[in-house]
Amino acid sequence: MYGAPLSKHAKKVMLLGSGELGKEVAIEAQRLGVEMIAVDRYANAPAMQVAHRSHVMDMLDPDQLRSLIQQEQPDLIVPEIEAIHTPTLVELEQEGYRVVPTATATRLTMDREGIRRLAAETLQLPTARYEFANSLEELRQAVQKIGTPCVIKPVMSSSGKGQSICRSLDDVESSWNYAMEGGRAKNARVIVEEFIHFDSEITLLTVRSVSGTTYCEPIGHIQKDGDYIDSWQPHFMTVEQIKEAQHIARTVTDALGGYGIFGVELFVAPDKIYFSEVSPRPHDTGLVTLVTQDLSEFALHVRAILGFPIPGVTLLSPGASHTLKAWEEQKEYQIDGIEDALSVPNTQVRIFGKPETKVGRRMAVALSAGPSIEVARERAKQAASHLKISYNQ
Ligand SMILES: Nc1ncnc2c1ncn2[C@@H]1O[C@H](COP(=O)(O)OP(=O)(O)OP(=O)(O)O)[C@@H](O)[C@H]1O
Ligand SMILES: NCC(=O)N[C@@H]1O[C@H](COP(=O)([O-])[O-])[C@@H](O)[C@H]1O
Numbered sequence: 071m072y073g074a075p076l077s078k079h080a081k082k083v084m085l086l087g088s089g090e091l092g093k094e095v096a097i098e099a100q101r102l103g104v105e106m107i108a109v110d111r112y113a114n115a116p117a118m119q120v121a122h123r124s125h126v127m128d129m130l131d132p133d134q135l136r137s138l139i140q141q142e143q144p145d146l147i148v149p150e151i152e153a154i155h156t157p158t159l160v161e162l163e164q165e166g167y168r169v170v171p172t173a174t175a176t177r178l179t180m181d182r183e184g185i186r187r188l189a190a191e192t193l194q195l196p197t198a199r200y201e202f203a204n205s206l207e208e209l210r211q212a213v214q215k216i217g218t219p220c221v222i223k224p225v226m227s228s229s230g231k232g233q234s235i236c237r238s239l240d241d242v243e244s245s246w247n248y249a250m251e252g253g254r255a256k257n258a259r260v261i262v263e264e265f266i267h268f269d270s271e272i273t274l275l276t277v278r279s280v281s282g283t284t285y286c287e288p289i290g291h292i293q294k295d296g297d298y299i300d301s302w303q304p305h306f307m308t309v310e311q312i313k314e315a316q317h318i319a320r321t322v323t324d325a326l327g328g329y330g331i332f333g334v335e336l337f338v339a340p341d342k343i344y345f346s347e348v349s350p351r352p353h354d355t356g357l358v359t360l361v362t363q364d365l366s367e368f369a370l371h372v373r374a375i376l377g378f379p380i381p382g383v384t385l386l387s388p389g390a391s392h393t394l395k396a397w398e399e400q401k402e403y404q405i406d407g408i409e410d411a412l413s414v415p416n417t418q419v420r421i422f423g424k425p426e427t428k429v430g431r432r433m434a435v436a437l438s439a440g441p442s443i444e445v446a447r448e449r450a451k452q453a454a455s456h457l458k459i460s461y462n463q
């Protein structure tokens with residue numbers, strides 16, 4: 071039970087992070103008559119453009135974060151990115167605020183170390199072998215222990231930022247420097263992971279709600295330089311593989327707790343399935359669910375966090391997504407080719423409306439349904455290829 075947005079009894083939801091994923095969450099929440107407050111580090115972020123109001127602030131600053139939350143008094147705090155001062159969320163939760171899915175889940179997944187130690191050491195889930203290093207010298211030793219090729223990532227980064235493949239000991243120094251440039255916060259710590267030669271990688275969207283745990287069909291995806299290029303659903307897996315994937319997803323999401331959607335990232339190798347990482351929030355590769363499921367991952371997240379039932383999720387059609395990225399840093403840009411993209415059958419586009427372009431920044435996505443995965447992927451790729459960014463100096 072709640073009142074109209076902006077009235078005394080409104081249900082107030084605060085998004086911490088207001089990118090393309092938050093924008094879809096805000097739209098779904100608006101559909102249920104929720105009052106939306108969008109927060110991010112820059113003005114006119116995508117979700118801010120569809121929320122009731124917005125705030126620009128440094129979410130890694132504990133004082134700013136606390137004072138905004140105390141000022142707004144949201145019923146639910148919904149982290150949309152990892153770069154948030156999560157110890158403050160833990161304190162606020164103890165003081166009675168509700169953090170989605172839980173403050174501890176956001177703290178553990180904020181850096182790779184928390185979630186990796188939970189999954190591999192506490193829960194004993196299969197992961198790539200790993201080591202941590204705080205300096206170039208420690209990194210050399212860690213690479214020698216893990217062996218090459220290996221993957222080196224800042225402990226605090228996302229969308230592949232600062233991540234590289236180290237193919238021999240000669241690469242260690244450049245990998246270290248790259249990680250130092252790409253990492254978030256001033257944290258000189260990296261993880262070195264054994265390189266897994268997987269057949270495919272998937273996201274298993276898993277929802278925890280008042281109705282229990284529900285799994286979506288697996289989403290296959292291709293990543294380049296640690297960031298996603300295209301995704302499709304359903305991804306074919308054997309019954310045994312699906313059972314194993316769901317077991318891993320269940321174990322890790324039960325340990326994190328709370329209500330909401332989780333993107334469980336798994337590597338599917340010939341002999342076994344590896345846990346990679348988990349987002350306690352909608353996942354970028356899950357944008358495809360906007361055209362494949364009766365309830366998208368965003369609708370599922372909103373339903374779950376508001377405490378509403380999720381009797382089931384239905385896959386309506388095979389589908390695919392294909393991203394459009396910018397390759398220049400500019401304050402002014404235009405997107406052309408939308409007409410051609412929308413001429414592709416069963417296709418939609420989402421233009422995120424980010425105020426500026428950056429090198430490698432995702433600006434839009436094409437979403438296509440089709441009679442098969444092959445057709446859907448081809449349609450989404452074709453539609454995305456029609457979208458062109460022109461940069462105006
Ligand atoms: N140990 C590994 N072996 C092989 N490939 C890997 C390994 N670790 C990461 N990758 C590849 O790099 C991609 C990005 O890695 P990861 O998910 O850890 O980074 P991320 O920065 O958290 O990305 P995002 O925030 O988009 O999920 C993976 O999806 C996978 O394709
Ligand atoms: N892999 C995580 C992910 O896709 N997160 C999405 O990207 C936005 C940041 O984009 P930006 O870096 O272009 O501002 C985030 O706000 C979220 O929507």
Ligand SMILES: [Mg+2]
Nearest residue numbers: 229335346347
């Ligand atoms: Mg990932």
